Structures are given as structure tokens and as C-alpha cells.
Amino acid sequence: MNNAGIFIGEHFTDYTAEQYRQITQTNLDGFFHMTQAALPLMVEQGSGHILQIVTTLAEHANAEFPSVLASMTKGGLAAATRSLAIEYAARGVRANAVSPGITETPMHPPETRAGLGRFHPLGRMGTVADVVGAVLYLKDATFVTGEILHVDGGQMAGH
Template identity: 60%
Template sequence: MSTSQKVVIVTGASQGIGAGLVQAFRQNGYKVIATSRSIKPSTDPDILAIAGDIGDRATAEKIISEGVARFGRIDSLVNNAGIFIAKPFTAYTQEDYKSKLSTNMDGFFNITQLAIAQMEKQGNGGHVVSVTTSLTDHAIDGVPSVLASLTKGGINAATKSLAIEYAKRNIRVNAISPGIIKTPMHGAETHAALGGLHPMGHMGDIKDIVDGVLYLDNAAFVTGEILHVDGGQSAGH
């Protein structure tokens, strides 16, 4: 078992931004612990795929224990898993509310707490970066986003709090705040309309978010940052 390479956990890793992150981290020499509900085993010996619901504490415990057993350490965590439910506020059901909080908030809390505890045990610092949304800064008429703002806005606030709490232990905590990104959840027929919601007039690509995450992971003097990668959305219209 070699511990010479950095080891990163990526949640929500089976498609879209998560899959792009796994690929990019491997290309940059990281070993990757990739997790999602539906993820399949990898033939790459430097990718450990763990299927499970990130909102379940037992899944988070499994990710850390099996990841450390396989690779010997945890250096970085990317909290990418999240769900978006676009409904008018009064149309949300209790099930919508529970599922959103389970994935977005419980998932963040469980794996972040355990990952930071492991980083503290190792004693050589670490990094946590969470994928949030610029809708928390700039709501858009016609895009109902109360539960996104409630959960991802909370993670933005927690990011700054954790950054200060762990700064002297060299554990950095940041977030990346995307606009609307071209992923499988958005059909090609929606791209023009969704692109028009950004001041730059187009959607972002998965690579835009991947590049931002890689920057933050290597930016040793950056912590408590909410990096907006959103075509100007957070600045206004």
C-alpha cells in the first residue's frame, strides 16, 4: 500500500460533475474514493468505488474506513452530491423536504465530520471543498430554489465557520458555487433558455467546475472561500 499519492473522496461521483472530478483527479495523480448510490466498481486499482446513500451515516463510515484501509490516508474531500427540486415553495412535500435535507445536509455533515477527524488523526492537514449554487446569492424569478438556498446556503455558511475552526491545523475548507452547468440532467433543448439566465449568456461546462475544484485543492493559502463559477450570475443582472 503506497501513501505517496494524495487521496481524495468524491461524492455524487457516478455522473456529471462528479464523474468529471474523478477523471480529472486521476489524471492529476490522485487516488480516488468515488461514491454514489449507483456507482459501479472500477477496473482502475487507484479508484475505490463505494455505493451507498451519502445521507446515511453508515455510508460515510464505510467510505472512510474502506478508503483508509485501501489507500492509507485521506487528503481531500469533495462534497459534490446534491439534489435540486424545482417547485413553488408551497408545493414542496414533506418527502421533498426530507430527501433534500438527507442528501444535501446530512450527507455534508456525516462525511465532512468523519473526513476532518481522519485528517486530524493524520496530522498533516487536508482540504474540504463543497459544491453549492449561486442561487443562494442571487435568486432568479421563475427558478424556484428555496430548498436549494436553505441547504446550500447553509453549507456556504458552514464552510466559512469550519475554515476558521481548523485553519491553525492546516485543514482548509472552501466551496465552489456554480451557475447552471451542462450535465445529463439538462436536455440539449433546454440549453439556450438556461444559458440566458447567466449574464454571459451561456451555461457552464463540467470542466469549468472541475478546474475550479482543482485550483482550490492546490491553493494552499486559500480557505473560507466561496468561489463563484457562474457566468456572472452572483454579481447580478
């Protein structure tokens, strides 16, 4: 599972070259190297599952959360997921992604969580357990490949 990621919310012209390097190295390089190393083994055994954690911001930008670099990198992983799903399906390897909305993690201080919940139609932030449930579903859903599963409290449904 490719879960490495950092988020630095800046207006596009305020990003530094160092922030760009940090975000692209974390969000893209790990995916590339780990997936490239794991795929031959999956192909050899005739089965496997590549899973990415992406972000709803790549599909639905929000003026309150400037996120060009997160959208570019995690959106790229979503596109790569679909490409890998097609490229490796006949060899028994599936590729999927989970696309969480705003999720309760240390990235969001407790005092901000009630306000952040308003961005989801269900009126709350997601939890790590919500994301884990989606990951486990995709692991067991052997007829699902190329899917970007939104775990966002209905956020994408309205857009």
C-alpha cells in the same frame, strides 16, 4: 469533496414533506457525516481540504427557478464552509466551496440549454469542465480558505 445534491424546483407551498426529506438528507446529511468522519484524520496529519459544491441560487434568488430548499441546504453548506475554515485553519485544514451557476448536466435537457445560457453574462451555461477547473484550483491554492468560488459566467458580478 461534498458533491451530493439534488434540486427539486417547486414553489415553497408546493413542496411535500417527502421532497423536503429527500433534499435535506441528500444535501446536508452526506456533508455532515463525511466531513465529521474525515476531519479527525486531516487534523491528525496536520493538513487537509474540505470542499463543497453549493449553488449561486442561495445568494441570488431567481423568480424563474423557485429554489427555497436548494437555497436553504446549499446556502447552509456555504455558511458551514466559512465556519469550518476558521475553526480548523490553525490545524492546517482548509475549507472552500465552488458555487456553480447553471451547468450543463443531465439535469438540463439539451433542448433547454441555449435558453438557460441567457442567465449568465457570458451567454452560455457552465460546463462540468468549468467546475472541475475551479475544484482543481482550490485544491492547489494552499493559501485559500473560507472561499466560495463562483463559477457562474459572471452571474453574481451583476448582483
